Amino acid sequence: MAEPLIEARGLDTFYGASHILRGVDFRLARGESVGLMGRNGMGKTTLIKSLLGLVPVRAGEIAIAGRPMRGAPPYRIARAGIGYVPEGRGIFPTLSVIENLVMAARAGVRGQRDWTLERVLETFPRLAERRGHGGTQLSGGEQQMLSIGRALMTNPDALFLDEATEGLAPLIVAEIWRIVGDIRASGIATVVVDKNFRSVLRATDRAVVLVKGEVALEGPSAALRDDPERLGRLLGV
Numbered sequence: 001m002a003e004p005l006i007e008a009r010g011l012d013t014f015y016g017a018s019h020i021l022r023g024v025d026f027r028l029a030r031g032e033s034v035g036l037m038g039r040n041g042m043g044k045t046t047l048i049k050s051l052l053g054l055v056p057v058r059a060g061e062i063a064i065a066g067r068p069m070r071g072a073p074p075y076r077i078a079r080a081g082i083g084y085v086p087e088g089r090g091i092f093p094t095l096s097v098i099e100n101l102v103m104a105a106r107a108g109v110r111g112q113r114d115w116t117l118e119r120v121l122e123t124f125p126r127l128a129e130r131r132g133h134g135g136t137q138l139s140g141g142e143q144q145m146l147s148i149g150r151a152l153m154t155n156p157d158a159l160f161l162d163e164a165t166e167g168l169a170p171l172i173v174a175e176i177w178r179i180v181g182d183i184r185a186s187g188i189a190t191v192v193v194d195k196n197f198r199s200v201l202r203a204t205d206r207a208v209v210l211v212k213g214e215v216a217l218e219g220p221s222a223a224l225r226d227d228p229e230r231l232g233r234l235l236g237v
Contacts, residue, residue: 004063005030005158005189006051006082012061013043013050020046020211021057028158033190035200035221038210039236044193045087047210048160052084053077065109065157081109083156087163087193089147093135097127100135100146107130114186115152122183124149129232141172149177158189165194177203197235201225211235 006028013021020043028034036044049055051062053074064080086168092100101120107113111229121128124145130138144164151159155229161180165173182201184190194200201207201221209217209231216234217224224231 003030004024004066005032006062006064008051008062011047011050011059011062012058013046013055014058015046015055020213021050024060024210024213024215026051026208026215027221028189028191030157031187031189032206033184033192035197035206035207036191036193036199036210037207037209037235038216039156042210043213044210045162046213048084048162048191048193051077052082052160060174061228074154079109081155081157083151083154083159085151085159085161085164087143087166089140091135091138091143091150096130096134097138097146100150101127104153106154111155112155115155116146117153120149120152123152123179127234134200135152137174141168141175144168144172144176145179146188148176148183156188159183160191160193162193163195164192165199197231198225 004027004164008026011024024047026047036047038044046055048190053072057070064082069077086110101117105117125143127145127149130142135143165176168176177199180192184203192200192204201224206223207218207221207224208215211234
């Protein structure tokens with residue numbers, strides 16, 4: 001198997017007294033694309049936030065590029081080459097498109113600067129057209145593109161995308177999936193959460209299904225596409 005970029009073992013995460021993640025193992029290889037699936041409330045976002053240091057884990061281990069990272073603050077995990085496109089976008093509403101992008105610009109952990117401002121604007125022509133617009137002047141789809149573009153400006157080794165197409169018009173959804181494919185093809189490892197499991201399986205190498213905070217199923221995305229009945233039972237579709 002390829003070298004692990006992110007490896008987690010036995011993660012237990014709580015919100016107060018509620019036990020959300022229960023002994024979860026998770027692995028992301030360099031350049032790999034993984035779909036994270038499950039019904040609402042099954043622990044997908046909690047797993048992402050646990051890996052990113054945004055939610056503390058009570059038990060288990062997390063390593064990034066072989067370095068222990070359990071308990072590390074989010075900024076250290078970001079500096080280790082992990083980008084994040086959160087559910088809800090999280091752009092700076094009072095900054096322009098260009099300002100949102102430039103404020104995040106930095107070299108990657110190996111000094112790479114593959115994703116420049118010019119490349120991001122070329123990838124997202126809508127953002128180039130609205131380069132001087134403020135965040136609040138953008139449509140929901142444009143805000144999502146800006147959130148993805150801003151994450152790419154950090155030149156990450158891995159990118160987490162949490163519900164990147166939620167609430168968007170079909171044409172914009174198709175454009176977001178095209179961009180996710182471009183990111184995958186560029187060699188950046190990706191973790192994709194989305195309610196459209198068919199699109200997730202088309203866009204990833206491997207998939208993990210969570211049920212009540214535990215890994216219920218995982219395997220190559222192509223193989224899971226060929227077992228829709230089992231997948232449907234776990235996802236409730």
